[in-house]
Amino acid sequence: MGHEGRFSINSNSCKGVNRSRSCNQWYTRGFKPNYCVIAEPSGYNRIWIGHKGALWAEIIVYGKTAHASTPWLGVNAFEKMVKLANKMFTILKPKIESRTTKYETDIPEGKKATIAIGTIVKGGVKINVIPDKMVFQIDRRVLPEENFEDVIREIENIIEEAKREDPELNAELKVLFKAKPAAIPPEAKLATTLKAIVKDVIKEEPRLTLSTGFLDARFFVEKNVETVTYGPGSISQAHVANEYIEVDKITLVSKAYALLALSLLGK
DSSP: OOBOSOOOOOOOOOOTHHHHHHHHHHHHTTOOOSEEEEOSOOOTTEEEEEEOEEEEEEEEEEOBOEETTOGGGSBOHHHHHHHHHHHIIIIIHHHHHTOBOSSOBSSGGGGBOEEEEEEEEEEOSOTTEEOSEEEEEEEEEEOTTSOHHHHHHHHHHHHHHHHHHOTTOEEEEEEEEEEOOEEOOTTSHHHHHHHHHHHHHHSSOOEEEEESSOOTHHHHHTTTOEEEEOOSSOGGGTTSTTOOOOHHHHHHHHHHHHHHHHHHHBO
16 A cells, blocks of 8 residues: 655753744744644543643732731731632632533543642741742633633633722732643544554553643644644643552553554545
8 A cells, every 4th residue: 555745753852932933943944744643641441531720829918018917917918818809709719610511521520620729839938027929820721612702711810809898909810821721532543543543453442531730732733734743641730749550551552553553544
């Protein structure tokens, strides 16, 4: 059987914005792929056809410093922060987590949009000083069905509502990082072709799911390139001590890669 087209392997250890730059450089040099496979560790029997997005942000709460023996002369930024955070926990968090994606996920809980409030908390300068500034960070995971600007606006709105309830509250949202969600349909050619190949190689039906963590797939999907993530290893091993991948799983996945290339490049 003859083959046509070009097959390329790119090894990139960069992170964040550098990955986006690397993808864009391919396009400026005339390399415009039809398909892309990201070799992140989805697991040998799972293919990620997309991923959630992420918003990392911090909320800065301002107060007025004073000596702790005369707290009425100041405005305790910690006290104001606690009230705002409580409002987010009781009103915003349940509202966000009521939303679910149409895509299958690795576990049922993964179908929800999520927000983690207070992942990092900073503030205060001395035990006997009323804090005039507190900062708490949030991690918001965004579904493919959600609009990113609406996600930001929703958090800003809860802050503004809290301000109306407490005129002394002075707080602002600062966006630190954005990664848009991305997904392709499960019936897309790349997804169905790879699924059939993997099934033949590992002798079981692989799942097509949405990753709860964000991936590099977004850089290609936004350029209308069919993209999946498939690689050996377990995501539970990522960033832990003594990471490992089973050698036999590397062999199986490598075989699937080769058969996929032959299938997509076949005339």
